[in-house]
Amino acid sequence: MDPKSQTTTADVIDVETDDLVEDVSIDGMCGVY
Amino acid sequence: MSTATLLERPAPAPRLIEHFERGLNSPICLTWELTYACNLSCVHCLSASGRRDPRELTTEECKAVIDELQRMQVFYVNIGGGEPTVRSDFWELIDYATSHDVGVKFSTNGVKITSEIAERLARNDYVDIQISLDGATAEVNDAIRGPGSFDLAMRALQRLSDAGMTRLKLSVVCTRTNIGQLDEFKAIADRFGAQLRLTRLRPAGRGADVWHELHPTQDQQRELYQWLLAHGEEVLTGDSFFHLSALGESLPGLNLCGAGRVVCLIDPIGDVYACPFAIHDEFLAGNIRSEGGFDGVWRHSDLFARLREPQTGGACSSCQFFDTCRGGCMAAKFFTGLPLDGPDPECVRGFADEALAAVDGERPKPSGDHSHRTSPPRPRAGKSRPVKLTLQLSKPTAPPVSACNANPLAGLSID
Amino acid sequence: MTPITPESVLRVHGRVSIRPEPFGALLYHFGTRRLSFLKSPVLLHVVESLGEGRTVAQALDDADVAPQQRPGVLRALATLRESEMLVEEAA
Numbered sequence: 001m002d003p004k005s006q007t008t009t010a011d012v013i014d015v016e017t018d019d020l021v022e023d024v025s026i027d028g029m030c031g032v033y
Numbered sequence: 034m035s036t037a038t039l040l041e042r043p044a045p046a047p048r049l050i051e052h053f054e055r056g057l058n059s060p061i062c063l064t065w066e067l068t069y070a071c072n073l074s075c076v077h078c079l080s081a082s083g084r085r086d087p088r089e090l091t092t093e094e095c096k097a098v099i100d101e102l103q104r105m106q107v108f109y110v111n112i113g114g115g116e117p118t119v120r121s122d123f124w125e126l127i128d129y130a131t132s133h134d135v136g137v138k139f140s141t142n143g144v145k146i147t148s149e150i151a152e153r154l155a156r157n158d159y160v161d162i163q164i165s166l167d168g169a170t171a172e173v174n175d176a177i178r179g180p181g182s183f184d185l186a187m188r189a190l191q192r193l194s195d196a197g198m199t200r201l202k203l204s205v206v207c208t209r210t211n212i213g214q215l216d217e218f219k220a221i222a223d224r225f226g227a228q229l230r231l232t233r234l235r236p237a238g239r240g241a242d243v244w245h246e247l248h249p250t251q252d253q254q255r256e257l258y259q260w261l262l263a264h265g266e267e268v269l270t271g272d273s274f275f276h277l278s279a280l281g282e283s284l285p286g287l288n289l290c291g292a293g294r295v296v297c298l299i300d301p302i303g304d305v306y307a308c309p310f311a312i313h314d315e316f317l318a319g320n321i322r323s324e325g326g327f328d329g330v331w332r333h334s335d336l337f338a339r340l341r342e343p344q345t346g347g348a349c350s351s352c353q354f355f356d357t358c359r360g361g362c363m364a365a366k367f368f369t370g371l372p373l374d375g376p377d378p379e380c381v382r383g384f385a386d387e388a389l390a391a392v393d394g395e396r397p398k399p400s401g402d403h404s405h406r407t408s409p410p411r412p413r414a415g416k417s418r419p420v421k422l423t424l425q426l427s428k429p430t431a432p433p434v435s436a437c438n439a440n441p442l443a444g445l446s447i448d
Numbered sequence: 449m450t451p452i453t454p455e456s457v458l459r460v461h462g463r464v465s466i467r468p469e470p471f472g473a474l475l476y477h478f479g480t481r482r483l484s485f486l487k488s489p490v491l492l493h494v495v496e497s498l499g500e501g502r503t504v505a506q507a508l509d510d511a512d513v514a515p516q517q518r519p520g521v522l523r524a525l526a527t528l529r530e531s532e533m534l535v536e537e538a539a
Contacts, residue, residue: 020491020524023531024287024474024483052471059467061474061483106467108476108483134465136478159478200481 050287056294056341059105060331064113064309065299067095067123069403071115072144075167075178077206077247079310080300081238082115083405088302092122094322098299099130101327109136113309115301115403118145124153131159140165140204142182143189151189151196161200163230164189169217173210177247187221194225201227202269206234209246212253215260219268231261233273236368236378237310238399244369254381255280276361276377279354288357292364293318293340297331305330307340310364313400347374352382370396452526454505457537458498464533468492475533482531490517491524498534 070085071078090098102110110130117123118141127137138161146154154160164186168174171183193201203222205211211218215231222229236244249257258277261268261284272286287295292308293316299305303321306312318337319330331337349360360366361377369378370392376384452458460466463478472486473495486492493511498504504525513521528534 018487018520019527020472020486020488020520021527022485022487024485052469055470057474058469106465108465108467108474108478136481161481 050289051343053287053291053295054289054341054344056337059107060295060297061108062111062291062296063102063107063299064111064296065098066114066301066309067112067117067126068115068120068301069401070119071142072119073116073142073179073182074405074407075182075239076243077167077177077208077234077238077240078404079235079238079240080113080115080312081399081402081404084403085115086302086401086403090301090303090321092125094303095122095126096129098321098327099126099133099135101321102130102135103133105328105331107135109138112137112139116142116144124150127160128157131157137161138163141189142178143185146189146192148192148196151192151198154193155196155198161202162193162198163202163204164193164227165204165206166218166221167206167208168211169214169221173214176210177208190221190225190227194227199226201225202230203227204230204232204271207231207249207257208234209249209253212249212257215257219264228267228269230269230271231257231274232271233362235310235362235365237364238312239404241368241396241399248379251379251381251383254379258284258381273362276358276379277381278357279352279381283357289359290361290363292316293337297337299327305334307336308364310362311367313367313397315367315397316364317400345374347372349374349376349384352384354382368397368399370394449526449530452504452522452529454503454508455539456504456525457501457539458504458507458525458529458534459500459537460495460498461532461535466492466495475528477531477533480532482533484528484531484533486524491521494521494525495528495534501537503539 066080068085068089069080069082071082074083112127117139120126127139130137136159140163142165154162165178166174166183166186167177168183174183175181190201190203203218203225205218218231219229234240234244234248254277257274258280261270261274262282266285270284270286272288274284275286275288278284278288292311297305297307297318298309298312299321300312305318305321305327307316307318316336318334321327321330323329325333346355346360349355349358352358360375361380363373365378366373366375369389371378371385371388375388378385378389461477465476465478467474467476472488473492475484475486476482486495490511490513494507494513497507497510504522508518508521525534529536
């Protein structure tokens with residue numbers, strides 16, 4: 001598990017403690033357009 | 034960390050990225066190549082474009098696709114080609130898309146960007162534009178994209194900048210010949226208020242012919258990686274360099290291959306492929322002209338179902354960098370003849386070197402070739418040596434053994 | 449920015465598209481071009497219950513959010529307001 005990753009390891013999100021919103025940094029996948 | 038062995042450790046719970054890997058209800062970065070026609074003949078064109086395919090989707094068929102994308106809530110579509118603006122209905126189609134809740138980001142070499150068009154684009158808030166450039170000087174650029182293409186791109190950038198277009202990108206494919214110009218590319222982008230994108234060359238389309246000559250060396254990959262880290266999020270990569278994450282810190286982005294899961298390609302004749310770099314029967318999911326349309330292909334194609342199953346990573350999963358590298362690019366592996374469950378041909382840890390040397394026989398050839406006819410004909414990948422881009426400058430040190438000597442060993446001396 | 453409270457009135461920004469997904473939802477803002485994940489169906493339900501002057505408290509009730517889950521949801525709503533996915537109105 002990459003410690004710098006912002007993702008959570010929980011399969012079922014723990015609504016009490018985890019961040020429920022995550023920004024997706026997605027500038028066109030695969031670099032075409 | 035416990036001392037349990039790999040076998041005894043419980044399987045890690047799925048991460049958020051793995052939700053993406055299982056496939057989304059609708060694609061996010063959907064690429065739609067509108068035409069194979071193009072005014073240029075770039076040596077590395079991923080879609081081997083040039084001549085229009087007579088089976089191209091009609092205006093009405095394109096609008097029906099846009100209607101579907103609206104229903105599927107596809108947020109935006111990445112439009113390219115060939116050169117999409119050479120379609121006479123191009124402006125009609127992007128207006129149709131943007132008035133039906135589908136944003137448009139399109140890529141162009143600049144050929145049709147007049148001042149009037151630039152003004153119109155600047156006013157449509159749902160359209161983003163990207164100008165392609167592969168050299169910061171005409172000398173480097175035109176060797177790849179053809180004579181006059183540098184000027185074409187610069188003129189388009191100037192007009193768009195003058196029109197106040199803010200959603201403007203400069204998109205560069207990184208090659209052996211332009212890695213030394215990264216700072217200059219940044220300067221050009223800054224000059225026109227554009228965001229710079231550096232993207233990865235794949236051995237796809239005509240790229241297969243020039244891959245061995247043009248893909249960056251290992252040293253250049255390291256140079257590129259350092260430069261990207263230094264420029265952080267102000268330079269985009271289209272998430273195409275995640276294989277470089279094995280050099281250390283991972284680069285910004287999702288760092289995964291989204292083929293068939295987050296992205297796919299609709300080609301000019303309605304064929305749906307897992308990815309724009311994988312135009313080959315192996316990655317053909319279906320055609321939008323079939324009964325279920327595009328939605329039917331996205332949801333039900335066998336190929337996509339297979340891609341959305343958990344992937345083991347094969348030989349790469351034991352590498353300490355697998356988490357961020359994920360075994361690299363599927364298309365790069367496929368067209369260099371490497372197995373999909375092994376390392377990327379540009380694996381920065383060198384794990385592909387032996388495998389590449391061992392590739393025997395013909396490598397897979399891209400499905401279609403819409404290139405402008407040339408004389409002599411272009412060599413096809415896998416059959417012969419790659420096309421040499423530079424002329425030999427050194428003079429021969431000895432005269433030929435004979436003007437016509439049938440013996441292939443003529444003149445050979447063995448120590 | 450002031451924290452989100454149960455009395456806050458929020459609505460989804462007019463240029464945001466919400467697309468439900470198996471794990472929650474994707475939100476895309478056509479103005480900022482930002483894309484956000486809602487990682488929980490509960491949060492999606494809350495967001496969909498906002499609008500027409502409803503308070504956060506009303507949306508939390510509509511979505512049946514358990515008391516111990518509420519602080520996390522309020523934090524998420526604050527994040528969405530910061531990224532302009534949600535717009536706050538005068539109470």
